[in-house]
Amino acid sequence: MAASSSAVRRPQGAAVLGGVNVGSLLLLLSGTFAVFAALLARHGFTGRDHVVGIDLGTTYSVVAISQKNNVTAIADKEGHVLVPSTVAFLPNGGVLVGREARAYRTTDPQHTIFNAKRFIGQSYEDVLTSEADENGVSPYEFGVKMLQDNEHDGVCFTLALQGQRECVTPVEIGTAVVRHLRSMAHQFVGHDQITKAVIAVPVDFNARQRNATVAAFRAAGLEVSRVLEEPTAAAIAYGLHQDPNVSFLLVFDFGGGTLDVSLLFARNGAISVLDTLGDNHLGGEDLDARLSAWLLKEFEAQLGTAIKSRRTETEEKTLDDDSREPPCTMTGVRQAAELVKRQLTDASVTTAACVWKDSKKLVRAEVKVTRTQFEELCGSLLERTMIPVREVLEANNMDTDEIDAVVLGRAPLSDIDPDLAVAYGAARTLD
Incomplete structure (x- = not known):
């Protein structure tokens, strides 16, 4: 009597690993990967790391x-x-x-x-x-x-x-x-x-x-x-490195704390720095300091008291950088000055304010500032920004009309x- 067989017939070419059909497993993994890739794509992942x-x-x-x-x-x-x-x-x-x-x-x-x-x-x-x-x-x-x-x-x-x-x-x-x-x-x-x-x-x-x-x-x-x-x-x-009409360019980088003026030469998609000069202690913060010193005197005259670097009750709550009424402290006045500087980029006149907390009430000090006043206050600083420009051009025996483009002048790129x-x-x- 022939022995009964419990063997299961499989399609030719199918493989089994640990009791699992490898073909089915690969199909499942492929589907899972497709779904995963779709989810990644939906969330911005393009298949390579972003730089x-x-x-x-x-x-x-x-x-x-x-x-x-x-x-x-x-x-x-x-x-x-x-x-x-x-x-x-x-x-x-x-x-x-x-x-x-x-x-x-x-x-x-x-x-x-x-x-x-x-x-x-x-x-x-x-x-x-x-x-x-x-x-x-x-x-x-x-x-x-x-x-x-x-x-x-x-x-x-x-x-x-x-x-x-x-x-x-x-x-x-x-x-x-x-x-x-x-x-x-x-x-x-x-x-x-x-x-x-x-x-x-x-x-x-x-x-x-x-x-x-x-x-x-x-x-x-x-x-x-x-x-x-x-x-x-x-x-x-x-894109100046790819502009056939640009050879010499001047980069005027007036940052928050430093000024860098660089003369560059561009050709065939490549850029080289020919010369650079600057001032490591001249930047937007110096304009803020000049304006805040003036505002400090104006606020103190209104309040009838000296403003010191001290913590006040108005500072218990974290202030937003764009707050129009910071506390009347040294730091608060400087914050007001920075806000005024930004506003005078577009406006010809604006208002600086700070809040003083005394034992009885809040006192608001307010000063109107015009762009002309700001330019007069910072005139000597603005003149200093031109010194490295002149020195870079003189050191390289160049005139302003030889500069093809000015970054950040002459029709500055904006x-x-x-x-x-x-x-x-x-x-x-x-x-």
């Missing part, structure tokens, strides 16, 4: 991305594309970055760090030379001390807060800002596949400063694909916001 362009600036930073030959400057959740390069440390161990950090400066200026780009990769002696006055006194309210045996930084910023370290380096401040920018980019593209960045650094950064900047990006989780010099990035943003040009150019190198 962003980042301008880690002294006062403000910008992140931009190039998608299908279109460059977009990425805004934060409030719609701002300019992110203050400011980091604040809280008593509970928390950290604020950007606009929240800058607003917190009115509450605790000793633990709100800004202008870290001035310190990155610098020795303590270099910092004393560039930042301190003739008596070796720092102009900053936060503390700066010597740091030894650090690969990238020669100084750190002191903290005296429970839950925080005793000192943080300029690289670490840069890392916090870059991490914030990367998070903004993640929100914009809808996924976290952003692993690389093209960055821009000042022309006069030495090797240590450049390496320290790259280290800040790496610590924030971004590999640096390419390092551009800032004037080159600005020129690329306007189709891109100058504040965004460097980040745009960094992103555009990927096209």
Whole structure:
């Protein structure tokens, strides 16, 4: 009697692994992958990592991305594309970055760090030379001390807060800002596949400063694909490297804390920096300081009392950077001055105001400011901005009529916001 068979007949060529039909498994995996890919595409993932362009600036930073030959400057959740390069440390161990950090400066200026780009990769002696006055006194309210045996930084910023370290380096401040920018980019593209960045650094950064900047990006989780010099990035943003009618161009980069004037030569899609000069202690912040000093006297005359750097009840609530009525403190008056400066870009007259809290009531001080007044107050500073322009041209035996284009003059290019040009150019190198 023949033994019964329990064998199951399978189609020829089908394979079994651990009791599972491999063909069916592959079909299932293919379907799953197709659904997963569709979901990724819906959320902006194109099948390759996105690379962003980042301008880690002294006062403000910008992140931009190039998608299908279109460059977009990425805004934060409030719609701002300019992110203050400011980091604040809280008593509970928390950290604020950007606009929240800058607003917190009115509450605790000793633990709100800004202008870290001035310190990155610098020795303590270099910092004393560039930042301190003739008596070796720092102009900053936060503390700066010597740091030894650090690969990238020669100084750190002191903290005296429970839950925080005793000192943080300029690289670490840069890392916090870059991490914030990367998070903004993640929100914009809808996924976290952003692993690389093209960055821009000042022309006069030495090797240590450049390496320290790259280290800040790496610590924030971004590999640096390419390092551009800032004037080159600005020129690329306007496509001047591809314009056959442009050979010599002048980049006038008036930033928040520094002024850089660069003479560039463009040919066959390539750009070279011929010369650069500038002023490391002249920028938009100096205009703010000049205006705030004048406003301070006007407010004090109205209030009948001296305005000091003190915390008031009106500062208990975190202020928005665009608040029209900051507290009547040194920091609050400076905030009012910056707002007035921005408003006078378009308006011929505006009003500066601050609020004073005394024991009985709130007192509002108000001063009207015209553009003519502002220009007269800042006239000597504006004249200083022309000095490196004249010196660069004279050093290269050139006249103004030999300059084919002026970035940021002579029919200046303005189709891109100058504040965004460097980040745009960094992103555009990927096209």
